[in-house]
Amino acid sequence: MDDKLIVGGREFGSRFFLGTGKFGDKEAMRKAIASSGSELVTVALRRIDLDETDESILSFIPGGTTIMVNTSGARNAAEAVRIAHIAREAGYGDWIKIEVISDSRYLLPDNQETIKATKTLSGEGFVVLPYMHPDLYVAKALVDAGAAAVMPLGSLIGSNQGLKMRTLIEVLIEEIIEVPIVVDAGIGRPSHAAEAMEMGADAVLANTAVADAEDPPLMAAAFARGVEAGRMAYLAKMGKERREAAASSPLTGFLYDE
C-alpha cells in the first residue's frame, strides 16, 4: 500500500511514533523501536547525558530513526526555545516536540506558551511538532505559527484512558487540513490507536502503554498493527455506524409505490 506520511518534508512509512521514556531497560526500548518499525522516536533532552557514555539513551536508538527531542521540563515558551537551542547545538537535529507544561499535577500543555514557542522555533528553521490541548483556534494558530504537525492529547499523559478528547480531536481532523494530526498522550491500548486512526488521525504517538507492558517489544508491534489497521479502515471508508437497524423497507418507500 503506497500510503506515506509526510511531516516536515520527510517521508515516513510507519504512522506509529514511539516515546522513549519509562522503559525499565534500554535494550527493551531498542527492541520495541525495531519490532514496531517506528521511524520516529521522541527523547527528552533532560535524559540525554551530554557526555554520551555507553549507557546514553541515544546509543540504543537504531540508525535511520528520526530523533525528535522534546522540551520536557519547560514551563514557558522561553524555556522551550532554550532547550531546542541546546539540542541543536549538541547535534541532535532540528526536530522538536514542544511540551510546555506549567502544571506538575496533571501535565497539561500550556497552549498559549506553546504557540509562542512554535512561532519562534519554526522561524529558526526547526521542524516543530507541538503537543497541545485540542482546541480548534489554538490548532489554527499553531499552523499559522509554522507547526509541521499538530499533536492533540487523547487524554491525560500516562493515564491509558484513550480518546477522552475524541469529539474535539474529530473537529481538528475535520478542519486542520494543512498539516498532519498526531494523537499523543493517553493512548493505552492498540485498539485506542486503531480508533484514532479510523477517525482519520494521521499518526499516533505512544509511550507509557508500551514501556509499561510486560513485553514492550511485543506491545510495540501490537501498537504498530493497531495503527496500520486503523489507517487501512480509514482509507477503505468504513460504513457509518447507525443507531438503529437499517429498515429493509424504507420509511419513505410509500412515495415510490405505484
Added chain:
Amino acid sequence: MMSKSLSGIDLLHLTIDDIRRIFSVDDRGLLEEMAHAARELTRRQFGRTISLYAPLYIANYCENECVYCGFHASQKSMPRSKLTMEQIDKECAALAATGNRSVLILTGESRFHSSPQYIRDAVRIAARYFSYVALEVYPLDEEEYSELYLAGVDGVTLYQETYDRARYDELHLAGPKKVYDYRITAPDRIARAGIRHISMGALLGLTDWRRDVIALFEHVRSLERKYPGVEFGLAFPRLRRVADDIHRYQEVSDRDMLKIMCSARLFFPRVGISISTRELPQFRDRIIEFGVTKMSAGSSTRVGGYLEGENKYEDGQFEVFDPRSFDEVKAMLRSKGFDPVVTDWRNIVNS
C-alpha cells in the same frame, strides 16, 4: 485499575479523611491493595525508572541545638570543617567520576561559616560537574533563593521536621532554627524565587507520625494549588534511634513506612518520592516498588567524604545504612527490572 478497596475506600481518589482512616487501622488486606495500586500508578506515571543522586556535605558548622541531630552546636566532639572552593571542586570531580550526575549539596546552619555567598559559589562549581544540583541548607530569604536559582540551583530540599509547633519548640533548644514560622514559609519563598523542585518532608518519630504526615500532605497540597509549575517531592526520613526516654521519640515501623509511602503515591500521583541511605538495603530494595522515584547511592554524609575514601561512613550527620557503591545500586535496580536514571535534568538557566 481496580480502585475500590475492600473497605470501601476509593484508593485512586483518596481524601485526607481516607488517609486518616488508613493510618488509624492495621488492615493487612488494605495495605496489600494499596501496595498494588501504588505500584501500578508509579509505573504508569514514571515508568520503570529510578533516578539516582548523592549528597555532598560541604560544611558542618551549626548554630542549632536540635536534640536529635549529630551535628548540633554543643556536640563538641564532632570535628567541624568546611571545604574550600578548591576542595569542593575536587569533591565534585571525585563524585562525578563515579558516574553520578545529580548532587544534593548540604551544610549545617551557620550563616557565618556557610553563608549564602559560600553556598552560591559552591553551586557554581557543582553545576559544572552535574546536570542536576539541589540544596539542603537552612531556610533563606526569597532574594537569596533567587540568587541561588540564577547560580544553578535546580531544587531545594527542606524538611519541617515536625508540624507540631509545641513539639518543634521542645526539640529545637536554640539557634535560628527555633523560629518555626520562618521554616514553614520557606517553600513559598523557594517557589516564588523560580526554583523548580521543592522536596519536603517530616522527620518521622519526633512525635506521632500520623499527625505529621497528614499535616505534611495538607501543606504540599496547598502549595501545589498555589504554585502549579513547581514539581514537589516528598521524603520520609525516620529516626533510627528511638530508645531514648528523655526525648520520647516514637517508633515508625516498616509497615508504617509502607503505609505512608503508598498513601503519598496515591494522594500525589505525580510527586517524586525519594529514599535515602538512612534505610537498610533490604528495606530500600523492597520499597522501591511502591512509589519511590529517587534514591541516593554511593553516599557519604561526611564533609570531604568522597576524596578521603576511608572511614567515610563514620562521623557523618547520620549513619549510612546502605554502604553500596553507585554501581552496586545500579546493578540492584537492573536486577529488579528498573532502569537506573543518571541524567534526568538539564539546567536551562545557565546554559
